[in-house]
Amino acid sequence: MVKRGRLFGLGVGPGDPELITVKALKRLKAAPVVAYHAAKGKKGNALSIVEEYLSPDQILLPLVYPVTTEKLPSHMNYEAIISDFYAEISDALAAHLDAGRDVAVIAEGDPLFYGSFMYIHDRLAHVYETEVVPGVCSFLGAAAVLGAPVAYRNQTLTVISGVLEAQELKRRLADTEAAVIMKLGQNLAKVRGVLEELGLMERALYVERATMTNERILPLVQVEPDKSPYFSLILVPGQKWNG
Numbered sequence: 331m332v333k334r335g336r337l338f339g340l341g342v343g344p345g346d347p348e349l350i351t352v353k354a355l356k357r358l359k360a361a362p363v364v365a366y367h368a369a370k371g372k373k374g375n376a377l378s379i380v381e382e383y384l385s386p387d388q389i390l391l392p393l394v395y396p397v398t399t400e401k402l403p404s405h406m407n408y409e410a411i412i413s414d415f416y417a418e419i420s421d422a423l424a425a426h427l428d429a430g431r432d433v434a435v436i437a438e439g440d441p442l443f444y445g446s447f448m449y450i451h452d453r454l455a456h457v458y459e460t461e462v463v464p465g466v467c468s469f470l471g472a473a474a475v476l477g478a479p480v481a482y483r484n485q486t487l488t489v490i491s492g493v494l495e496a497q498e499l500k501r502r503l504a505d506t507e508a509a510v511i512m513k514l515g516q517n518l519a520k521v522r523g524v525l526e527e528l529g530l531m532e533r534a535l536y537v538e539r540a541t542m543t544n545e546r547i548l549p550l551v552q553v554e555p556d557k558s559p560y561f562s563l564i565l566v567p568g569q570k571w572n573g
Contacts, residue, residue, distance in 0.1 A: 335362075335427040337458045338434040339441035339451060341465015342379045345542030345561075349471065350380065354463040358383060361434035363426045365391040365419075367446045375561070376436040391426070391433075393419045393446075420453040427458050440465045444512065469510040472540040472563055476547065481508040482571035492517035499524045508568035519555035521564065530566055538562040 338357050343349035350358075358364065358380060368374030373381075374392070384390075396415050426433050441447035441462050451460065469489070473480050481487045488506035490499065492513045499521060503509055511521055525534050536553055538546040539561045550564065 332428070332430040334458055335430050335432045337423070337427060337450075337454055337460045338432065339445075339447040339460070339462040340434050340436050341440040341445075341463060342376055342436050342438060343466040344439055344468040344471030344540055345375070345379060345545070346471070347379050347382060349466045349541060350383075351463065351465065354465060355383060357461070357463055358434055358436065359385070360432070361388065362431045363389045363391055363433040365393055365423060365433055365435045367393045367395065367437075370394050376438045379438060380436055389426075389431075391422065393422075393435075416449045416453065420450055423450065424454065424457075427454075437465065439468045443467050468540060468561070469512070469563055469565065472510075472535075472537045472565055473567075475540050475545060476535050476537055476565060478535055478565055478567045479570075480510075480565070481568040485568035487568070492521045496520050496524055500527060503528055503530065503566070509564075509566040511564040511566070513560075514558045514562045514564065515560050516556075516558075518553060518558040518562075522550060522553075522555070525550070525564070525566075533566050533569075535565045535567070536562065537565070 338361060340354045340357055342354060364384060366374050366377040368377065396411050423433050423435070435441070435447050435450060437445040437447045439445060441464070442451070451462070454460065485507040487508045487510070488502055489510045489512065490502050492511050503524060514521060525531050531550060534550050536548060536550040538559055542561070
């Protein structure tokens with residue numbers, strides 16, 4: 331009987347290939363199969379980060395998203411489409427694992443922080459031996475390149491999805507001392523409006539593709555709402571402590 335392979339969820343960091351951890355790099359290089367998420371016709375950010383570390387004898391398994399936005403025509407059900415997608419790719423990963431091959435699923439940032447790997451983990455971790463190696467989150471990479479301490483002493487940090495409705499964004503931002511707003515893209519105009527209402531524009535820092543080669547930092551007021559990429563975020567640091 332063939333011994334089952336092991337499943338690894340590897341955080342490969344926010345973009346700079348040097349920000350992958352030593353442990354994740356060891357697991358990556360040792361894995362016979364490397365799986366990565368990507369949009370149709372694209373390489374995917376996680377693969378771009380680690381490509382230089384891979385060897386020709388490793389099997390690359392693309393996990394191609396059927397859709398890349400939650401806003402679909404009314405006749406299309408996003409939840410159903412994505413659920414079917416994760417069931418399908420979990421079967422593809424399981425085929426390798428059942429054949430005795432270890433599989434490393436790579437994830438930009440951290441696998442379990444807004445990471446697609448978590449849905450694979452939910453389906454397979456109770457069946458196969460699984461190890462998750464954490465990675466540097468995008469907002470920590472952003473804080474580093476912005477030179478902005480995130481939260482001082484006992485301040486509360488809230489990570490918020492920009493997809494939320496304006497009133498909910500306003501409530502959560504008003505109730506915290508420091509914030510990270512992710513998933514901007516088409517939500518930028520709404521998020522910026524809420525920040526203006528709360529008087530937070532001066533504290534709000536914007537960065538695109540933090541730590542990547544095409545990183546861009548600019549004042550939030552100068553960002554064109556329809557030009558904000560998916561890999562962008564806003565950091566509202568906690569008020570400086572002068573202790």
